[in-house]
Amino acid sequence: MKKSIATLMALLAMFAVVSAGAQAKPKDGFYFAEESEFQSSGWKDQVVLEVKGGKVVSAVWNGINNKGLMDKKAEAAAGRYGMVKASKIGKEWHEQATAVENYLVSSQDLAFSKYTSAEGYTDAISGASMHVKGFFELVKAAIAAGPLSKGSYKKSGWFYAKAPAFDKSGYAATALITVVNGRIVSANWNAVHKDGGDSKYVRAVKGTYKMNAKQGEWNVQSPRVEAALVKAQDPAKIAVKSDGKTDAVSGVSVTVNDFIAVAVEALKAAK
Known part of the structure; x- marks a missing residue:
């Protein structure tokens, strides 16, 4: 009986630790993560998060490139990215990225895993038909890295x-x-x-x-x-x-x- 109680207490303690970890809120501040290598497309994605009151209040999905061009959102908005032609929902990259950002802010799902394929596509986000796994992996990496200290530049x-x-x-x-x-x-x-x-x-x-x-x-x-x-x-x-x-x-x-x-x-x- 004592052994059973001890086992149960150990399990409860383990569950409490796991639950506390799952419920841990990120500290307020700005977070950043970037892919380590350029993709075959020439792009390297980035994520910027702002946390207030333990919640993500702003998320930005963007990218840099090895082509000597402007950032991914700027290129897409200027019609130079070209996703709209291949998109089954007729949306350009920056439009779909905004839908994914808004989903994260509204859902607060930092551990998103609702993928329908190994490539990272999902049916859970309205307005986004492109794969989103890279974004959520960067979200996790940004939170794990911790908030950034304040710099000297006035604008970000x-x-x-x-x-x-x-x-x-x-x-x-x-x-x-x-x-x-x-x-x-x-x-x-x-x-x-x-x-x-x-x-x-x-x-x-x-x-x-x-x-x-x-x-x-x-x-x-x-x-x-x-x-x-x-x-x-x-x-x-x-x-x-x-x-x-x-x-x-x-x-x-x-x-x-x-x-x-x-x-x-x-x-x-x-x-």
């Missing part, structure tokens, strides 16, 4: 700039900076070519743009500069030499002055 959002002219190699540098709660949380450096086609990053990945540098090809070095900007929080804090290079970022031998210039330009709108 996605800030993009492109160099006003092509350089002697035919490239114009681009910068897409993500700011959340006044903090730079993501920096995307790329360049587009005057003749069109793949971006500098994609060409470097494919091997059609080669430097044969000891520190790695351009697509290997550029993320190090991006990470340095996220750490510094201000492009002006990355010292650039007269030759356009920097000693401030380890493992970088490429010129960075073009990125610093477009990053400064992009962030003007955040100040």
Whole structure:
């Protein structure tokens, strides 16, 4: 009898711990998560959440890319994403993303699992026929990472700039900076070519743009500069030499002055 009671008490204690964990509310603040790699489509999705009173009051699903373009919502809203043609509900990506965001805010379902396929499609969200698993995985990752501390920028959002002219190699540098709660949380450096086609990053990945540098090809070095900007929080804090290079970022031998210039330009709108 005593053994049975002890077993029951242990089970009840375990249930209480599980229940408490399931009911735990996130702290107030802003949260962010980003995919670790670019998708085959060239996009890398992001999620931004705002929590007040233990509830998600705002959710934003967006993305950056390896194409040298603006953010995913901006491209979709401008008619350059192209989902509306393939969508069975006739909605563009940014419209469907908004439906998913609204669902999360209204349902508060941070552990969403109502998928109808392994790819992550669902029938539970009206106004969204695209797969949503990536969004909810990022929601979980953002909450797990904890709230972001307040940064120095007055505005949050996605800030993009492109160099006003092509350089002697035919490239114009681009910068897409993500700011959340006044903090730079993501920096995307790329360049587009005057003749069109793949971006500098994609060409470097494919091997059609080669430097044969000891520190790695351009697509290997550029993320190090991006990470340095996220750490510094201000492009002006990355010292650039007269030759356009920097000693401030380890493992970088490429010129960075073009990125610093477009990053400064992009962030003007955040100040």
